[in-house]
Amino acid sequence: MPFRTLRMSEKDPWDRSRHDEPPGLDEVFNSIFGSGGSDKGPAAAISSLIMGLIIVTSLLFLVSGFFIVAPAEHGVVLRFGQLYRTAMPGPNWSIPIVDKRYIVDVFKVNEYTYTAEMLTKDEIYAEVSVSVYHRIGNPENYLFASVDPLNALTQATASALRQVVGNSNLNALLSKDRVEIREEISSQLKQILDSYKIGIEITDVKLQNARPPSAVKPAYDDVIQAREDQHRYTMQAEGYSNKVIGLAEGEKRRIINEADAQYERIILESKAKVATFDALVSQYKRNPDIMKNRMYLDTMEHIFSQVAKVFVPNEGMLNVLPLSDIISKESQAREKE
Template sequence: MVKKFEESFRSFKSLKHKIPGAGAIVMVILALWVLSGIFIVAPDEMGVVKRFGKMVRTAQPGPHWHIPFPVESALKPKVTKVHRVEVGFRTVDSGSPARYREVPAEALMLTGDANIVALEFIVQYRIQDPVSYLFNIRDQEKTIKDAAEAAIREVVGKNKIDEVLTEGKFQIQQDTMTLLQGILDRYEVGIMVDAVQLQDVLPPEPVIAAFKDVASAKEDKEKIENQSMGYRNDILPKAKGMAQQIINEAQAYREAKINEAKGDASRFLQVLAEYKKAKDVTRTRIYLETLEEILPRMEKVLLDQNVSERVLPYLPLERLMEKGGQEKAKP
């Protein structure tokens, strides 16, 4: 081995004498090799230097140098950038309008009440520990996607389909993010999950029409309930007001009758007291007062006593009967 190296060195020396400027060329190549170790870390990056594949140090934003290839190399993951993982779909063209491709194998999930739902979502994350991110797992994006899919399947499996399709979406996002962060922390992936955002949450295509009918029925039910509540809120105050009015009128009638009865009783007691004092006078007065009240309403004929002795008394019963019948016919 040593002999071969000495022979190579002697051949290089002989080549140096044979080729003019060979030393300068070697120096330029060496300089370029040394300069190839310069690297610049951008403000949104962090440098990680590897020596023969093993991490030896990290580098902050700015210019740095490492021993050139093949001894050392530098990786520069973006630690402030928000990365994105799509689950259940893939973006084919991000132009306007964007085009997507569905991935049913990832999107179809089973809910807690044994219904199938097609759920598409994205995971947004940032690299928190570049060393763990680069060296603890091999395929970072696939690992995050698989963990996110497992987390949301567990969360959806604990909820009913109505909650998944309607008002439970926000809670599902929060629960999935918490569960996913716990899984990735156990894997020591070195990332921070910023958000889990549901995109499309739909029942499977063959039963979409049936689910729309159910949703329409629920909307009609809520509409009818709201209308009935509105009618209830309108009619109840009116009914309560009318009831209170009737109660007030009844109380007023009661008070009036009580006061009237008390007045009649008091007047009777006063008359009784006067009657006890002078019975004849009081009897005559009551008689006259009664006649004053009755006689104005009656048809009457006054005859002198002398004349009345020569007149035949006549009582017109037929006229009285006709008059009584007319009075009964009046409402």
């Protein structure tokens, strides 16, 4: 079988030309970084590799320095351990490794409840609770001015609560004075925290119900019941007093009005009688006999009109039968029967 000569266009499986071999490392870097052909040697490839590593490292360094601060947060940036700046909401950048950043939520309101047993001003042992609502007002002071700001808040709350409760009676803690006491506790707590400068801002303070410890609760309940009984009896006594005084005042006014009316009536009747007498005097002077007879008849008419009677003539005399006495005796006899 004669040998056949291969053409250049046909592929020779035993051809080891460089076109079929994988490219070298220097060719790869030359194609990426544009260093030219492979005629510059291994030194050019190494320099290209180092340059690529520097560029990639620089990009990673720049990218790692970016951070986002949320709208409700503030960022604190330290440079070489010293306070450098406060990062506001939005995108920010700091130098990696050199700078250290802290993100703090300054709008979140946290609740803290403190409960303690203490003596009131009237020397009553009571258990008092207060709820404190607070947020971070100054991120720098909150992070670096105190080792434990929440513990400092606890101590400040205890100090303010004991100072106010120690100057207040238990009745004030249970009555309408609770609003004034709550405001006083809030004011005292804010003054203490301002002097501490720990970056915590008080938003609200709520005073919970004061109650006695469990060991003295039965005796305390008796005291409360006695106080309620006292209040009830006092109200009943005041109601009865107001009722009696009102009736007495009304009776007094009635008697005074009746006396005034009687006084006016007597005065008017006296004036009328005087006027009548004056009129009779003038008539009497003119006709004395006629006036005497008229006055006698008027008087007898007035007297006889007051009693029941019967006139019986008897030989020129006029006898009077007292019927009123007879009728009264008959009525009494019928009642006895």
